[in-house]
Amino acid sequence: QVQLRESGGGLVQAGGSLRLSCVASGGSLTNNAMGWFRQAPGKEREFVASVSANGVSQFYAEESLKGRFTVSRDNAKNTMYLQMNRLKPEDTAVYYCGTSAGQTVPASSASEYIYWGQGTQVTVSS
DSSP: OOEEEEEOOEEEETTOOEEEEEEEESSOOTTSOEEEEEEOTTSOOEEEEEEOTTSOOEEESSHHHHTTEEEEEEGGGTEEEEEEOSOOGGGOEEEEEEEESSSSSOOOOGGGEEEEOOOEEEEEEO
């Protein structure tokens, strides 16, 4: 059974940076696209970014995120990353990583995902 574990969340001031990691265990995910979603209090889970199985292609929820967030993966380490810069209070949420059933992006719908991590809290103070 594949398990995903996120890490790297925490409390940071507005304008700061965090790097989230998502490590997969129990199987290889080199044939699957992966993605990050987030869920703020009182809101639905929303797509943030995804990366293709081979790591070549990325897709972001919106252009404003693309300029601040960078998604990447290291298949040799079975790990996906989300580098978040210039964080804003509205980025506060629980961030989840997931594994898509397919290989390519955009992989922006939660219904495409077959495995999920437990989430890591990101809190950005103003």
